[in-house]
Amino acid sequence: MLKFERWLEVYGPSYLDGLGWTAVVALVAAVAAIAWGTALLAVRLQGGRWGGRAVDAYVQLLRNIPVLVPIYIIYFGFPLIGLVWPAVVCGGLALVLQNGAYISEIFRGAYQAIDHVQFDSAKSIGLSHWHTFRKVTMPQVIVYSLPALGNQVVLLLKDTSLLSAITVAELTMHAKLLTEQTGAAYEAFVVVAVLYLALVGVFEVAFGLAGRAVRWP
Amino acid sequence: MTSWPMFVSTVTLLARGALVSLWLAAASTAAGTVLAVLLMAPAFSRIGLGRSAYRVFVWVVRGTPVLVQALLIFYALPALDLQTGPYIAGVIVLTLYLGALIAEVIRGGVLAIPRPQWDSARSLGLPPIALLRRVVAPLVIRYSLPAYVNVCVMAVKASSVLSIISVWELTFAAREIIERTLAVFSVLGLAAGFYFVMCFGIDRLGRRVEARLALRGFAGGRA
Amino acid sequence: MRSTLRRLAGSLAVLVLLLSTLATAVAQEKSRLDIVLERGKLIVAALSPTPPFAFTDDKGQLVGFDIDIAHLVAEALFKDPSKVEFVVVNSEGRWPAIESGRADMGVGGTTTYPDRAIRVAFTRPFIDSGISILVTKKSGIKSLADLNNEKNTVANLNNPQMADRAKKFFPKAKVLTFDTPSAEFLAVQSGRANALQIDTAVAEYFANTSKDQFDVLPQMLTPSQNNGIFMKPGDFKWWLFLDTTVGELRSGSWYPKYVEVYQKWFGKNPPPQKFYVPQ
Numbered sequence: 001m002l003k004f005e006r007w008l009e010v011y012g013p014s015y016l017d018g019l020g021w022t023a024v025v026a027l028v029a030a031v032a033a034i035a036w037g038t039a040l041l042a043v044r045l046q047g048g049r050w051g052g053r054a055v056d057a058y059v060q061l062l063r064n065i066p067v068l069v070p071i072y073i074i075y076f077g078f079p080l081i082g083l084v085w086p087a088v089v090c091g092g093l094a095l096v097l098q099n100g101a102y103i104s105e106i107f108r109g110a111y112q113a114i115d116h117v118q119f120d121s122a123k124s125i126g127l128s129h130w131h132t133f134r135k136v137t138m139p140q141v142i143v144y145s146l147p148a149l150g151n152q153v154v155l156l157l158k159d160t161s162l163l164s165a166i167t168v169a170e171l172t173m174h175a176k177l178l179t180e181q182t183g184a185a186y187e188a189f190v191v192v193a194v195l196y197l198a199l200v201g202v203f204e205v206a207f208g209l210a211g212r213a214v215r216w217p
Numbered sequence: 218m219t220s221w222p223m224f225v226s227t228v229t230l231l232a233r234g235a236l237v238s239l240w241l242a243a244a245s246t247a248a249g250t251v252l253a254v255l256l257m258a259p260a261f262s263r264i265g266l267g268r269s270a271y272r273v274f275v276w277v278v279r280g281t282p283v284l285v286q287a288l289l290i291f292y293a294l295p296a297l298d299l300q301t302g303p304y305i306a307g308v309i310v311l312t313l314y315l316g317a318l319i320a321e322v323i324r325g326g327v328l329a330i331p332r333p334q335w336d337s338a339r340s341l342g343l344p345p346i347a348l349l350r351r352v353v354a355p356l357v358i359r360y361s362l363p364a365y366v367n368v369c370v371m372a373v374k375a376s377s378v379l380s381i382i383s384v385w386e387l388t389f390a391a392r393e394i395i396e397r398t399l400a401v402f403s404v405l406g407l408a409a410g411f412y413f414v415m416c417f418g419i420d421r422l423g424r425r426v427e428a429r430l431a432l433r434g435f436a437g438g439r440a
Numbered sequence: 441m442r443s444t445l446r447r448l449a450g451s452l453a454v455l456v457l458l459l460s461t462l463a464t465a466v467a468q469e470k471s472r473l474d475i476v477l478e479r480g481k482l483i484v485a486a487l488s489p490t491p492p493f494a495f496t497d498d499k500g501q502l503v504g505f506d507i508d509i510a511h512l513v514a515e516a517l518f519k520d521p522s523k524v525e526f527v528v529v530n531s532e533g534r535w536p537a538i539e540s541g542r543a544d545m546g547v548g549g550t551t552t553y554p555d556r557a558i559r560v561a562f563t564r565p566f567i568d569s570g571i572s573i574l575v576t577k578k579s580g581i582k583s584l585a586d587l588n589n590e591k592n593t594v595a596n597l598n599n600p601q602m603a604d605r606a607k608k609f610f611p612k613a614k615v616l617t618f619d620t621p622s623a624e625f626l627a628v629q630s631g632r633a634n635a636l637q638i639d640t641a642v643a644e645y646f647a648n649t650s651k652d653q654f655d656v657l658p659q660m661l662t663p664s665q666n667n668g669i670f671m672k673p674g675d676f677k678w679w680l681f682l683d684t685t686v687g688e689l690r691s692g693s694w695y696p697k698y699v700e701v702y703q704k705w706f707g708k709n710p711p712p713q714k715f716y717v718p719q
Contacts, residue, residue, distance in 0.1 A: 064416035065409045066377035077401035079630035161282035180532040181600050183559045185292035197280040226498045292536040383528045396622035
């Protein structure tokens, strides 16, 4: 049953291909989700009452539906209104929209932890809202959110496996195809599980290092 | 939706699917909670091996996507020759996943009990079971309730992953309908609506329970 | 000396006891046929949605030609066609459902291929099949040669046979892989793909939903193929029962029932039961 060496020899390259896709999609989506979360935070801070309410509604909506639903809506639905994007883009967009919502909440928590005296001092030296946001608020928000941010990025990484449902050739999809071809479901999926654990480990270490880098100036 | 009868049949199917998703979530949360409580023994055991086994279990279950765990259990366990239907298999998958999450929540709750409380509880001289029942459990429940409610919401969302393995629940029902009728936005919008009502409802219910159970100034209650 | 003899006798006795229990265990290993008869219900894995072979109607009921064949098998077993429970699977879930024992047999537009026969056993065919290409009229594709062009995107099912045919017949076109035929069709309808590869009967069913939008290419990618019931290999008694039932449906005592089901789903008569028997 467990003929792993033979298995890895023959199918290793196929796994590496899937691994590459998973890592790239996760990285790009993570960066985009952080950017989107930042934008949502900006809207919340500068948008007055309605800005805050709008972001709240958006966050509540995306937190309470499974991420598969926006994935399917974008992948199956957008072509009906003329937008035929590649599966990777559709899936990535859904991941960004969902994780951006969570990240904006993480940022909100971090923002509330910042000493608001700083904003008064920033105003008193004539910094504009935008300038304050860029140079005073966001750097601190990011530093305070690093642990929770790392957690969220790991969740995003795991959610990339759902993209196999819309034909993206990432790790899980490769495992499914291998199972279909060879019937060796156990070997196929155990190797994939190990690869995910390894990827998660890499991301966690990266965030841990980033955390240490900003804590000890 | 091009006609009223079609709309009614769609909503009926989706509602049935939503009930299945809710049942899957509820059954696996209950079983997961039992599993999590049982896992507290190795988690806090004096034997290093017990604690490592717990940590490895949680690390594996939280480090791999639910879909991969589901595929592994659905496709790769012929050795067990379990003639279980897809629903039981789905509950097994979710139970393992939620069990690990809830175990961490409960463990966090136990660790959140301030040291002075432990000392005063022990100084009371209560036997261990009474200690657990009268001191530890009420505190842990109140400390972990917000995170536990969060896991309950995650349970409903995780049930949608089972659709990829053809388990008939809300997301699968929605996919069947859109593959038949092409009404992607309306059907998935309705499905999203059902999920929202379920998840948001659980969250609100959870808050009410938290407020009821809160011991002012002592445990529970939100900042 | 005597104690050694006694010890030898003792171990021999234990060995004989073990072997006999093993023998009875082996002899008692049941055929799936007996298990099903005892259970009183047939469990069938259905590749759905694969219209018209197996799909859900708008009440959520599983219907289709293959579904009705499964009901006939239940009738043969229990004299009651309703004693069936269906487990819906997708293209890659078909085989594990059978191999794990979760289902007794499988249906759903599944074609018999030699490399599949390594993992699952097939009955003789209960319907002929073949693989065709469905195209959108908009795409202007009129032949396989037209299809073989980078501008085209073809939706495939995720099995190796389809992948091989894609490489053989339209290597230049882009290929998207899905896990059910109706997902392939959704991709074509929404514009993600402009052609799909699937069993001829399924392609014709899809094309009939909107004759002015879709066409089935006249050229088939394969010769006439066999769709059969599949099951876990190694169980001769179960295979013999299913294969006999299919044989009787197609050319023997149950041919009238077969004609009825065939007419219901294809609107025409099936092939004659024997070439020398007048219709």
